[in-house]
Amino acid sequence: MRDPQTAARLMSREELTSQAAAVLSRLRGKSPRVHCITNSVAQNFTANALLALGAVPSMTLSGEEIGAFVARSDALLVNLGTFDRERREATSIAVDAASQNGLPWVLDPVFIDRAEQRAVYARDLILLEPKALRLNAAEFAALADAAPAREAVEAYARARRLVVGLSGATDLISDGDRTATLTNGHPLMARVTAMGCAASAIVAACLAVEPDALAATASAMVIVGIAGEMAAEKSRGPGSFAAAILDALYTIDAKMIAARARTDLH
Amino acid sequence: MRDPQTAARLMSREELTSQAAAVLSRLRGKSPRVHCITNSVAQNFTANALLALGAVPSMTLSGEEIGAFVARSDALLVNLGTFDRERREATSIAVDAASQNGLPWVLDPVFIDRAEQRAVYARDLILLEPKALRLNAAEFAALADAAPAREAVEAYARARRLVVGLSGATDLISDGDRTATLTNGHPLMARVTAMGCAASAIVAACLAVEPDALAATASAMVIVGIAGEMAAEKSRGPGSFAAAILDALYTIDAKMIAARARTDLH
């Protein structure tokens, strides 16, 4: 299973599904609080995705109160969509509060391929040690200045000492030592705004209950991908799909994970 | 029915259902305008809940225009979620405009149990005489510095001369003289973000057509609780539930209220 070109071990389907089932069960039991700095387009859907799965969201951006909110949370999400001065100030305070309280945080560098300033800012944030990055191929390319292939992802994760969760037709999740590949998901997920943002929030929720950041990130991405497939079976288009994936996040269980998870071992 | 420990009379089921039916009918006939200062997570769902029921929402926070919007409205909602400087300035202007125009307003002190500054601000706002407070047990405890039991709610309402609408497994609504208890609702309501925020907006809509603030608040909470039950019957999880409760707010009528309302008279 070991790819000779990289140092990373490919995780097995059994390893991934048993981890995801354990993480889901802990998440439902503990109802972790996740504070989200996210764009105004995504706030509602992200909050609903967290609630559907069993976590408790909060969303304030106010500099005066965000420190108190983060300190009482179990994980933090920083999403760069619709990024403005208010969100930048909030992020600075929030990441500080997370560090002081030993909380894991996730960075979702939305659309950094569209404005160079956002990419610069994302690179600065990575120095503040997020546990995980969740992003798509264009965003990875803009961030890492490298093609979004397995070797580059593993090298980037190893160098930055974080987990990269790269979404795509095949998801690629790596901390540089271990790599998971996943092929769950459905094309309708790209037709609902904030789907990636909600996935990043779910990564944060999983990090709140699972100290192994690779296991947490891969579990979140298995859960979201399978929920997408479950939702597509009950949908007539992106509107009914958006409701159905929240239903699926609410009903998904260990059995569905075991039955549906697909890894991509070449 | 009178509880000897308090001064408040418990309202009967018949009183509550006939009031709620009358308020609903007036609301549908008059389509009151409700201006909402609410958090960005809740804006869309709150607007849709008001439209579904028959009211007309507006949501601007801009200091330059909010005075004009409130002056042309029939009621005002102030919700403290995601509270920032912009919302604080907007609130000051809006509450002023409401007072000058004799409009009722509702305060929803979201998450004041999470940040002390928000609780301080909520206490200041209560001096400006909202007609009703809608909140949950943790928020009441943070606000009133008292356990959220019937006696404390009645004492608080009497002292502040407002209506308290406390949501929970049993809703408790009181102005200190009269108290209503309601047990409608469904656990899925806690799995959709902004459900409480939307309920508070519906309290404002009912206050726009019913001068008796206790009747208005209790009517709103009966309507929302029953709509939640109707929605749960058609849902497979929180995503389909969020759509179904808007459908239910659109279709609920006097007959459904009469058939489904549940008071909790010990």
Added chain:
Amino acid sequence: MRDPQTAARLMSREELTSQAAAVLSRLRGKSPRVHCITNSVAQNFTANALLALGAVPSMTLSGEEIGAFVARSDALLVNLGTFDRERREATSIAVDAASQNGLPWVLDPVFIDRAEQRAVYARDLILLEPKALRLNAAEFAALADAAPAREAVEAYARARRLVVGLSGATDLISDGDRTATLTNGHPLMARVTAMGCAASAIVAACLAVEPDALAATASAMVIVGIAGEMAAEKSRGPGSFAAAILDALYTIDAKMIAARARTDLH
């Protein structure tokens, strides 16, 4: 068919349906990027409507990055809902970027009948030459200081050299030379917030792929009206309707347009 009182020619049903089918096909093929300055209530639904139809939305308001986003887009929407200082600054930069890059833009002067300052601002924006205005009767009256009848709409469009897309029981679309009337749509559209805002974003998406601004605007309004009818057939109220209209925007095709379009030729 020519109305003797006006200079404008009424477009035929065949002309409108074949244009709309061609525009829809190009839109699905090209996936144009539409940058939206819109109110926080409407952002999520607007993004989902664009994605459902096949366009790619972006929504940032940050002055530092909006210029870069607009420059990489194919069309711009400026919606005046919840209009504040941040949106005003963003609009100034964005309209500038659109002009410099030769991109079409649409103005949706939401609620200018509610606050005089907003109307003044809308009139200033019109001097910056949007390709199209989409608005309702009350907004047209406030903008043009004239009753929203056919002659006034045509005269306004001719004088400002833009397309007016006036929504109502009968939609009226005119550039002063040609006029289209449409009677598709459904009353539930008025019970979902941001429906008009999303329609304006779809006008922008159509302008991105169709240089004839009248054809683009009329096509967008045919598509939205028919999608509304398709959605109403599958709905139990405004909640299920909001999801169903996104499904309909995803599935609508040339055949449905040909079968369902209704013009109102007296």
